[in-house]
Amino acid sequence: MGIAPPALAxxxxxxxxxxxxxxxxGYYDLQLAPYEGLRRCAVERLGLKPGQVVxxxxxxxxxxxxxLQQAVGPAGRVVAVDQSHEMLEQARxxxxxxxxxxxxxxxxxxxxxxxxxxxxxxxxxxxHDILQTPAALDHVLAQLAPGARxxxxxxxxxxxxxxxxxxxxxxxxxxxxxxxxxLDAPWAGLAQRGARLTVEPxxxxxxxxxxxxxx
Ligand SMILES: C[S@@+](CC[C@H](N)C(=O)[O-])C[C@H]1O[C@@H](n2cnc3c(N)ncnc32)[C@H](O)[C@@H]1O
Numbered sequence: 001m002g003i004a005p006p007a008l009a010x011x012x013x014x015x016x017x018x019x020x021x022x023x024x025x026g027y028y029d030l031q032l033a034p035y036e037g038l039r040r041c042a043v044e045r046l047g048l049k050p051g052q053v054v055x056x057x058x059x060x061x062x063x064x065x066x067x068l069q070q071a072v073g074p075a076g077r078v079v080a081v082d083q084s085h086e087m088l089e090q091a092r093x094x095x096x097x098x099x100x101x102x103x104x105x106x107x108x109x110x111x112x113x114x115x116x117x118x119x120x121x122x123x124x125x126x127x128h129d130i131l132q133t134p135a136a137l138d139h140v141l142a143q144l145a146p147g148a149r150x151x152x153x154x155x156x157x158x159x160x161x162x163x164x165x166x167x168x169x170x171x172x173x174x175x176x177x178x179x180x181x182x183l184d185a186p187w188a189g190l191a192q193r194g195a196r197l198t199v200e201p202x203x204x205x206x207x208x209x210x211x212x213x214x215x
Pocket of ligand 1: 017018021032057058060061062063064081082083084087108109111124125126127129130136
């Protein structure tokens with residue numbers, strides 16, 4: 001069965017996203033390998049301390065889990081959520097292989113996931129569809145403690161000066177997302193909900209890293 005092309009506008013499409021990641025799960029880690037430096041920076045921006053609880057929102061194959069579990073240590077907790085069974089199965093194998101006791105995997109759309117009541121931080125690493133899903137943002141923010149730290153990164157449209165790069169952004173985006181809405185400022189939904197974020201544009205504004213905290 002073919003994968004439907006992503007809508008150019010509108011809300012994220014759960015069925016299309018599941019199909020997209022079912023197809024991608026086998027080679028996803030290879031495709032994301034070039035962004036490893038950005039992942040490290042994003043996790044660093046969370047400023048995690050031993051014993052804290054961190055959410056990995058749209059965790060995929062679990063490529064952030066090692067950094068997160070190291071940062072919270074054996075007394076901490078990492079709760080990683082993804083709606084794709086196939087992506088999460090890769091994460092499950094990773095957790096099992098490494099023997100990480102403090103990592104918990106939740107297979108669910110973020111907006112319906114059972115999350116710990118008071119998490120200290122949340123990572124949104126390349127999760128554009130989730131950032132464009134108001135119910136998902138409301139649900140995650142409701143579980144975060146006051147002052148919780150956030151790190152968000154991914155693709156964005158380049159500013160006018162670097163618009164020549166936007167076909168490249170489009171090419172990458174259509175392999176990863178089911179809506180291009182909000183790609184000029186993917187973090188906006190979090191900011192509208194009160195998150196105080198500092199946004200760092202990277203690679204001529206084709207990528208961003210936004211970090212900060214809740215009031
Ligand atoms: C580009 S991948 C990012 C994976 C991981 N964060 C990383 O950086 O390697 C996006 C992930 O978000 C998941 N996803 C998309 N929408 C979702 C939703 N509403 N709830 C849960 N997971 C979702 C997809 O299944 C996919 O695994």
